Amino acid sequence: MSHSRYKSLRQRKLAEGYAEPTEVVEARREIRMSMALAKAVYDRRVELGLTQAELAARCGLTQAKISRIEGSDTVPTLPLLARLAKALDATLNIALDDADTRVTFTAHHDAA
Numbered sequence: 001m002s003h004s005r006y007k008s009l010r011q012r013k014l015a016e017g018y019a020e021p022t023e024v025v026e027a028r029r030e031i032r033m034s035m036a037l038a039k040a041v042y043d044r045r046v047e048l049g050l051t052q053a054e055l056a057a058r059c060g061l062t063q064a065k066i067s068r069i070e071g072s073d074t075v076p077t078l079p080l081l082a083r084l085a086k087a088l089d090a091t092l093n094i095a096l097d098d099a100d101t102r103v104t105f106t107a108h109h110d111a112a
Contacts, residue, residue, distance in 0.1 A: 029098075029101075031072070032101055033075075033096070033101045033103075034072045034075055035072045036101045036102065036103040037069070037072075037075070037076075037094075037103045038069060038070050038071065038072040039103070040092075040103040040104055040105055041066075041069055041070055041084060041088070041105075042070045043105075044088045044090055044105040045066075045070075045088065047107075048088065048089070051063075052066040052067055052070070053066075055084075055087060055088070058087035058088075059080075059083045059084060059086075059087040060083065061080075061083075069084075085105065088105050089107060089108050089109065090105035090106055090107050090108060091105070091106045091108065092104075092105055093105070093106060
């Protein structure tokens with residue numbers, strides 16, 4: 001089944017009053033959080049012009065670990081998030097809400 005067909009089917013079911021099981025709703029929320037972090041790490045790394053290997057060296061990690069973080073395949077611990085923020089020369093900001101998750105890195109210094 002193609003993604004667009006699945007999405008249409010899901011939207012139709014939800015419109016008809018179908019309620020997804022709590023586990024599915026929670027799993028979707030966790031995936032959104034992980035993807036928000038992955039995108040923030042990727043965006044900041046690219047903004048700095050770093051490769052995954054270069055970021056990994058700054059953090060004391062492997063390139064594969066950075067790849068897993070950016071691929072949303074793993075959720076880092078708080079100490080690892082602190083190391084990432086330091087390596088990215090930024091403050092990590094995470095806003096969690098039932099309906100929205102925002103993850104951003106705010107640069108410590110402007111490049112100007």
